[in-house]
Amino acid sequence: MTGEGAGDRRSAEVAQELEPGEGDALVAWSALAEPGDRIAQWLVGTVGAKEALQWWKESVQSNGRVALPASVEPRDRERIERAVERWEARRERSEPGRLREQASACGARVIERGAPGWPRALADLGQQQPYVLWVRGDADLKASFDAGVAVVGARAATAYGEHMTAEVAAGIADGRRAVISGGAYGIDARAHRAALAAGGRTVAVLAGGVDRLYPAGNADLLAAIVRGGALVSEFPPGSAPHRSRFLERNRLIATAAATVVVEAAVRSGALSTARHALDLARPVAAIPGPATSPSSAGCHRLIRDQQAVLCTSARDVLELVEPIEQVLELDLGLNAGPPGGIEFAHAHDRKAYDAIGARGSAVEDVMKDAGLTTQEALMSLGRLEMAGMASHAGGLWRRAAPAGATPSIAIKRQ
Numbered sequence: 001m002t003g004e005g006a007g008d009r010r011s012a013e014v015a016q017e018l019e020p021g022e023g024d025a026l027v028a029w030s031a032l033a034e035p036g037d038r039i040a041q042w043l044v045g046t047v048g049a050k051e052a053l054q055w056w057k058e059s060v061q062s063n064g065r066v067a068l069p070a071s072v073e074p075r076d077r078e079r080i081e082r083a084v085e086r087w088e089a090r091r092e093r094s095e096p097g098r099l100r101e102q103a104s105a106c107g108a109r110v111i112e113r114g115a116p117g118w119p120r121a122l123a124d125l126g127q128q129q130p131y132v133l134w135v136r137g138d139a140d141l142k143a144s145f146d147a148g149v150a151v152v153g154a155r156a157a158t159a160y161g162e163h164m165t166a167e168v169a170a171g172i173a174d175g176r177r178a179v180i181s182g183g184a185y186g187i188d189a190r191a192h193r194a195a196l197a198a199g200g201r202t203v204a205v206l207a208g209g210v211d212r213l214y215p216a217g218n219a220d221l222l223a224a225i226v227r228g229g230a231l232v233s234e235f236p237p238g239s240a241p242h243r244s245r246f247l248e249r250n251r252l253i254a255t256a257a258a259t260v261v262v263e264a265a266v267r268s269g270a271l272s273t274a275r276h277a278l279d280l281a282r283p284v285a286a287i288p289g290p291a292t293s294p295s296s297a298g299c300h301r302l303i304r305d306q307q308a309v310l311c312t313s314a315r316d317v318l319e320l321v322e323p324i325e326q327v328l329e330l331d332l333g334l335n336a337g338p339p340g341g342i343e344f345a346h347a348h349d350r351k352a353y354d355a356i357g358a359r360g361s362a363v364e365d366v367m368k369d370a371g372l373t374t375q376e377a378l379m380s381l382g383r384l385e386m387a388g389m390a391s392h393a394g395g396l397w398r399r400a401a402p403a404g405a406t407p408s409i410a411i412k413r414q
Contacts, residue, residue: 023112024096025049026131031094031236032056032087035130035248039083045127049113059084093236102237106211107226108136119145121255124280128251130234136210137203137230139178144203144230148178149317150253150277152270153187153262158295161187161263164287166194168260171314171358173200177321178229180205180256182249187262187270189218192225202229207249208241209233251276257321260285261308264298271298278307283320285311314358345383348372352380353389353399360396 026049033040043052059081093099103110111117111133119142122129135141149172153161169179169191179195181188183204195202202225206214210231213219225231234252235245250269253259254276261284264270274284286308289296302308311317344350348370355361355369367377381397384390391400 019048019050021050022048023115025053026112027096027099027110027236028053028094030131030134030234031099032090033131034244035128035234036244037083037086038127039080040087041127043080044131049131056084056087099236102211103134106136106237108134108210108237110134111141117142119255121145121257122252124255125251130252132234134210134233134236135230137226137228139201139203139230141203141230141232144178144180144201145255146257147321148180148201148203148256149321150180150256150259150273151187151191151262152181152253152259152273153264154268154270154295155184155186155188156295157186157190157263158289158293160289160293161287161295162190165190165262167357167359168262168287168311168314168317169194169202170198170200172317173198173202174358175314175318175322176200177257177318178203180253182206182246182253182269183214183218183222183225183231185215185218189221191262192221192229196224196228204229204231205249205252206231206233206241207235207245209235209237209239211237212239212241214241247272254280254282256282258283258285258317260287260311260317261299261302262287263289263293263295265294266297266301268298271302274302274308284308285317285320287311345387346380348376348380349383352377353384356390356397356399360398362395363397366397 026044029040029044029049029052040052047055100110113122113129113131117140118133122145133141151165151169151172153165157165165187172179173195178201179191180203181191183189183192183206188204192202192204204222204225206212208214210233213222222231232252233239234249239245246269250273254273256277259274259277259282261270261274264274274286277284284302284307286299286302287296288299288303288310291300299308303310309316309320311320344353351370351372352366355366357365361369363374363377363381366372366381367374370377370380372380381390381392385392389400391398
């Protein structure tokens, strides 16, 4: 699939060209400094990767006697000079040419910050943007992050959580948006699998190198993601997935257009992702679970504290990231025209139509979701079928646009 909606428009924009040497310097910094190294982030963000790298090299060679760039404030000089030692310990692993060769050997590519293909969504991280992204897979990362939806949750997922994840992720994929998650067990893995099964794109953001398929139990899934999306990391190939790196990578997942938390305990990595999304002013959705379930306690707290919108379907999620015109367009499978251009023969028909899921619904599901009796649901579905707005096969009702329909569709009383 290609980009869609806002992703298409952003993809059409021309990315800035990096200055000579800046790309290699960013590659070097991805190996020299951890994502949580605020000193490195500040220095690179203030003077640029190339100038920061040059200063560091000269400072090491002269035992710290090289002056810092003039733009650095005196109060910041001491803590920057202290950071030189920890960067020096990684000198041997930071040579750009060697890092690019390692990437090529495992079938990966590298996208430097600000280069063509760089996701604009990451710019909202400011100086905490990654220096580069190491990528395995052909997915358009700009479209995937700028328009995609993050689906996160517990590793020890319940059957209910996996079911809801599959429904939501498949619906997001049907909505032509990428599903972004972390490649872990539980909710992450279920979200990736559902997106792939629906023929959609999915991106796994890893806490180690893209050549290390971790966790090992998900190796087959991660290999499938390479073929149907992309594995992404800010760490160079060969990097181990340390615990602190999982927390740091959550901020990248949170740059998606929205974040959905399916199951999460009160203390969990999924809630860390949700907090990052809130800090970035991204919409957050939470799927409710049983009131007594510890696996849903974090979701319930997000909803209680009004930090997340309660969502029960992919349709609810898509409404957070798309204008109503686009939601109607997805419902009809064509350009629906302005809101209000659809007329129904009966108020129940509108409810029944809305209750039909993106992947089809049984009469019982329509009845429950629309708040109708069985007889009311059957009558409404029958009228929708006669009008060409629904079809029935294999025990499921699906939405359908009538043949030859114009952008504005009306269902008239008979």
